[in-house]
Amino acid sequence: MKRPCLDCGRPTLGTRCPEHERAYRLPYTTPGYRARRAAVIEAEPWCHTAPVCPYPDSGTPANPLTADHSVPLAQGGGSSQLVPLCRRCNGSRGDGTWFYRANIAPVGQAR
Numbered sequence: 001m002k003r004p005c006l007d008c009g010r011p012t013l014g015t016r017c018p019e020h021e022r023a024y025r026l027p028y029t030t031p032g033y034r035a036r037r038a039a040v041i042e043a044e045p046w047c048h049t050a051p052v053c054p055y056p057d058s059g060t061p062a063n064p065l066t067a068d069h070s071v072p073l074a075q076g077g078g079s080s081q082l083v084p085l086c087r088r089c090n091g092s093r094g095d096g097t098w099f100y101r102a103n104i105a106p107v108g109q110a111r
Contacts, residue, residue, distance in 0.1 A: 005020055006020070007020040007024075036067070036080070037067035037082060038067075040082045040084055041065045041067055044083075046058070046065075047059065047065065047089055048083045048084055048085060055089065058086035063086045063088050064087055065084045065085070065087075066086070067084060067085075068082065068084070068090045068093075069082060070082065070083045
């Protein structure tokens, strides 16, 4: 069943028409964005969950660190608001912001 594109309202099978899907995804596939994600993990190489990451294998090849958006993209977060989370914590929090410790701010911002 087709639904309206979130940007232009044209009927589409996904959430955005092909034209707007490319424009929406482009900033998150550039080398600069990938470099910022790597810098976040290098600057603070631990999982930022509340109060402590429940997974003892955090940061290992079995459960690597990922750069996650402190405010989910679905809730208006931007590509510069990144914090490190292990893959399991990142996958289990969904699109909520409740999972972070109160004193954690994205790398490069005041705490």
